[in-house]
Amino acid sequence: MKTMIFYVAGLLCLIATSAKAQTFEERAGVIARDIERITKEEKDSLKAEVETVNIQLENKAITKEEADAKKQQFAEQRARNIETRVAVQEEKLAQLVRDKVDGKVKKDKFRIVFNGSSKDTTITKELSYKRTTSQLVFALGVNRLVTDDKIDNDNFKWRSDFYEWGVAFNTRVFRNNNLLHAKYGLSLQYNNLRPDNDMMFATEGGKTVLVDSGLDLDVARLRYVNLVVPVHLEFDFTKKQVNGDKTYFPTHKSFRLGVGGYTGFNVKEKQILKYSEDGHDIKTKQKGDFNVSDFVYGVSAYVGYGEVSLYAKYDLQPVFANNDVDSNNLSLGIRFDFN
Incomplete structure (x- = not known):
């Protein structure tokens, strides 16, 4: 019995140690998969509920x-469920980023090569750059329809704005040339549209339109969040480094240019209104279906030096799925790729 107890205790310690030793990319990947699973579960449940209602209507x-x-009612409830459950995962991801900044997350190990001989007792230490590296991506800027x-x-x-954060992997395409890289990863894109002239968004007949709110609005903002997989072809003009018979390929040290696109899906949407009434500051949140497209895809590009770039992205799918006239979102801003 004691042997079994020690075995179980040892196994639990091993599991705990393995979980603790996960890298930033591994932990971020787990969180991203959880967000995708939550969204799929809630949307599948909503489809089943709507189908039940349709059957009742047919009968x-x-x-x-x-x-x-x-x-x-079902759509609003599922939207609240997604927001509540995804918020937990977002907090985990935010904490993970804070831990990485504080140096509490396991880093990818670099290889150290020791060279020596019986005639020469001098030991040299060299850093071997990986062919695939990872970066923390953060971007912010303005939105335009x-x-x-x-x-x-x-x-x-x-002041219509956006911000994006996620993790990216950067793989050198050619083994012995540092110019061309494939960059791919996972990002959350937060898009805000702020109507002017006391207007607000409303749904009418399955379409999303701007209407007069009838209020003196301080803030009117429609926020929709997309989980996307960005893929870019990146040209990195960082020079290779030669040390004796060894050649190394650092990244993000010079001029960079990336072109590509992204695809993903909408995870939540809501409208926030702020105004004053009878001397009181009032803030309301309208959650539910604003007819934002479920699936998103677009093109994007960035150009810059080192870890900082100018960034542009354009949604090829309309923001609102069923409107008579399509409106597409254009974003312009600054992007940071932190090694």
């Missing part, structure tokens, strides 16, 4: 108005 057990009300091939500056404030 004339409920009216169309009752069916629409039930669908709206493009409608009928024109940027809509009339209905939205300049």
